[in-house]
Amino acid sequence: MADVARRAGVSAQTVSRVSNGHPGVVDSTREQVLAAMQELGYRPNSAARALKYGQFRTIGVILFTLATVGNSRTLEAIVDHAAEEGYAITLIPVAVPTRDGVLGAFTRLGELAVDAVIVSMEVHLLDAATVNLPVGVPVVVVASEADDRYVVVDTDQVDGAVQAVRHLLELGHHTVWHVAGPEESFVAERRATGWQTTLEQAGRPVPPLVHGDWSAESGYRAGLALVDEPDCTAVFAANDQMALGLLRAFHEKGKVVPRDVSVVGFDDIPDSTSFIPPLTTVHQDFAEVGRRCVERVLRQVRNKPVEPGTTLVPTRLVLRDSTSAPPA
Amino acid sequence: MADVARRAGVSAQTVSRVSNGHPGVVDSTREQVLAAMQELGYRPNSAARALKYGQFRTIGVILFTLATVGNSRTLEAIVDHAAEEGYAITLIPVAVPTRDGVLGAFTRLGELAVDAVIVSMEVHLLDAATVNLPVGVPVVVVASEADDRYVVVDTDQVDGAVQAVRHLLELGHHTVWHVAGPEESFVAERRATGWQTTLEQAGRPVPPLVHGDWSAESGYRAGLALVDEPDCTAVFAANDQMALGLLRAFHEKGKVVPRDVSVVGFDDIPDSTSFIPPLTTVHQDFAEVGRRCVERVLRQVRNKPVEPGTTLVPTRLVLRDSTSAPPA
DNA sequence: CGCCGAAATGTTTGCGTAAACATCCACCGG
DNA sequence: CCGGTGGATGTTTACGCAAACATTTCGGCG
Incomplete structure (x- = not known):
C-alpha cells in the first residue's frame, strides 16, 4: 500500500479510501491511485x-463426506448463497464420523479464520464437541433431528416419508415395507418414524x-x-440409491x-428420472436448505x-x- | 492474549511461546499459562x-458446480489431503461457466485469504482470467487439457477412452458408437478423441x-x-449418467x-454397480487426482x-x- | 564468595490496514 | 480583504501476534 501511495504521490490513507470506495476523493486523485494500483499489481491484504x-x-462448514448427493448439493447451495452475501466458505472435513473425529474437527476449527459455522451432522455427535466450540461463534446445524438448543435447518424428513407411504396406501397397497438407512443415522430414523406412524394411524x-x-x-x-416376502407389494426406500438397488434386485428376480412391486425413493436425484422405470420419489429442496442455513447463520453474525x-x-x-396399484 | 498474560502473571511473549509450543518455557509457567488460556477461552487470532x-x-478451490460426481469426489480428496497438511480449503464458486463468470471468481479470489489456488476448469476459460491472477499465487489446474503453461493434474481421459473402445472391439464388435459430453467441454473432447483414434487405428x-x-x-x-441404427451394437458413453440413460432407452425399446447392445460408461460412480445390468465402465481415481493436486500446489507454496x-x-x-460379444 | 554462562522471561517492534483525528486549502460572504 | 467553512488529504494509532533483541535469574565452578 505504501508503494502505491508513493507512486501515486498521495498518502496511504488516500489509497485506502480509493480501495474501499469511500467518498471524499477527487476524481483526478482517484484515477492516479487506481493507475498506481494497476501498475504495481496491488491487492489489499485480507x-x-x-x-x-x-x-x-468466511463461514466454516463441517461435514463428514461429500460422497452423498445430499451433502454435496447442500454444500453447493451454501457456497452460492454465501458468495452472494460476500462470504467465502471454508471446508472442515471430519475424517471419521466418531466423537473423536468430530472433536478433532472442532479443534482445527478453533484455529480457523471463520465468523460462523454450519455443521452438517447429528446433534448427538455434536454434543461431544460443543465443549470445543469457540464461544461467540454462531452455529447452525443441518441434517439433524430437531433440537431446541441449536439453530437447526433441515428437510422435513418425517413429512416426506408420510407422503410416500400415504401415496402407496392410496394406490391400494395393504402395507408398505421400508428399507431404512443405517441405524446410527437420525435422518434415517426420522424417515422410518414417518413411515411407521403413517402405517399405524x-x-x-x-x-x-x-x-x-x-x-x-x-x-x-x-x-x-x-x-x-409374499405380501411385499410396495417398498419405500430411504434414499434413491437404495431404490436403484431394489429395482435391480426385483428385475433380476423377474x-x-x-x-x-411398487417402489418409492427419497431425494429425487437427477438420475432417478432415468432409472428403470423412472422413480417415484420424495423431492428434497437442497438449495432451499442451503439458502436458509446461510440466512440464519448470517443473521447471527450480524447480531x-x-x-x-x-x-x-x-x-x-x-x-x-x-408405483401403481398392487397386483390383483 | 494480553488478558491471558495478565492472568497468568507473565508477558504476552511467553503466552505466544506456549501457544506455539516453543521451547524455553519452564513447566510450571507453561501450566499457568495453559490454565489461564482455558479459563479465558483464549483462541489465537488467525x-x-x-x-x-x-x-x-489456506488453498482456494475454484469450480463451477458440485453437481457432478467427479467434481465433488475430487474436491473431497483435495479437502482431505489439504487437511492432513494443515491446510484449509476455501471454495470459490463460479456462478456461470463463462469468461465473465470466471473473471468474477478471480476478482473475488484477489480479495481472499489463500496461499494458492486449485482451478477446476478448462484452460481456455482460464486464459481469460489469468490477468486477474494475483502474481505469486501458485496455481494448479485440474480437469483440463494438457497445457505446458500451467501445472495440470488430470485423469488420463484419452487412455480411458482407448481402453473402453478396445474392449468392445476385442469382444468382436465391428465398430463403436460414442455418446459424448457437451461440445464445449475439453474433457468430453478428449474422451471422444481417444474413441476416434482407436477406431481409426x-x-x-x-x-x-x-x-x-x-x-x-x-x-x-x-x-x-x-x-x-441397425449396425449399432456397442456404445461408449462419456460418463456413467449418460450410460444410465442409454440403458433405459434400450430397455424401453426392447x-x-x-x-x-453393449454399453460402456466412464467414471465408475458407486451406483453403476446397481444399474440394470451392472455397468462396465472406466474407473477414475478421483482421490488420486485430488491428492496430486494438493501435493503439487503445496510444493509451489513451499518454493x-x-x-x-x-x-x-x-x-x-x-x-x-x-458388455458382451455382438449378436450373431 | 563472586563471576560466568545459559536458560527463562520480558520489551520493543512491525506486519498492512482503516478509523479517528489533524491539517491544509479554496472559496464564500460580510 | 479577511475570517469562516467545508471538502480534500495527511498523520497517528491500534488491531493481535511473534521475531529479534534485552534483561533477569539461577546454578556451577574457580
Missing part, C-alpha cells in the same frame, strides 16, 4: 483487513424394518431379501416394477435475533413410473 | 497470525458423434436415436443389454521446484455385465 475489522467474511401392519447403508449395493441386498429451534424445508412427492 | 507470517495456510468406420450434456436424460434421448506440465492419473476398465 489478513490485515480481517485483523482490523475483527471479521473474516392407518391401522395397517408394520412389516419388519430392513436396514441398508444408503448405498445402491445395500438396496440390492435388501431387495433380494424382499422378493421372497418381478416387474411397478406391476408386481440480529435468531431463536433456537428447527426450520423445516418442505418436501414434495414426485410421481413417476415406479 | 488474522493476526496470517498478517505476521504472510501466509494463510483399427481401420474401423467412425460413426457420427452423438452429443449429450452429461445428464442421464440426455443419454436417454441419445439412446432413443441409437436404437434405430433391446436387451448386453445381448443386443520447491515444480515444472509446468501435465500429470496424468491412470484409469482402468472395470468389467461388469453390460
